[in-house]
Amino acid sequence: MSLLLTWNVSGQSSAIGSVSANIVTPISIGKALDLSFGNIAVNNDPGIVTLTPASNPSRTQSGGVTLPNNTGPVSAASFTVAGDAGNAFTITLPEANIIKRDGGL
Numbered sequence: 128m129s130l131l132l133t134w135n136v137s138g139q140s141s142a143i144g145s146v147s148a149n150i151v152t153p154i155s156i157g158k159a160l161d162l163s164f165g166n167i168a169v170n171n172d173p174g175i176v177t178l179t180p181a182s183n184p185s186r187t188q189s190g191g192v193t194l195p196n197n198t199g200p201v202s203a204a205s206f207t208v209a210g211d212a213g214n215a216f217t218i219t220l221p222e223a224n225i226i227k228r229d230g231g232l
Contacts, residue, residue: 154210162204168193178203 164176165186172191178184184203188194210216 151214152211154208154216157207158204159207160202160205163200163202165201166195166197166199168195 162178164178167176167188170191174188174190174192176192176194177187178201179186180203182203182205184201186194186198186201208216208218
């Protein structure tokens with residue numbers, strides 16, 4: 128893309144300059160896989176289930192939850208990120224992600 132600029136400067140002088148810009152396509156982010164903690168058995172006490180961010184995630188539990196042998200569908204969330212080749216992009220995630228559910232199913 129080229130752009131031609133002309134402007135007047137003080138007095139009777141004028142100057143011509145050129146400007147160029149490289150338009151970069153923004154990145155796109157799409158969901159590839161939903162987050163699923165699988166089957167969790169609960170009691171009246173609060174509990175924690177932690178899921179590792181891996182292609183074959185493992186779960187750990189503490190407190191008032193247990194993990195049944197029938198795990199159900201377990202998956203870490205994943206996303207597809209795309210953009211122009213050769214351009215660098217940075218994606219920053221928070222250090223800790225907490226999903227909290229109080230009461231009910």
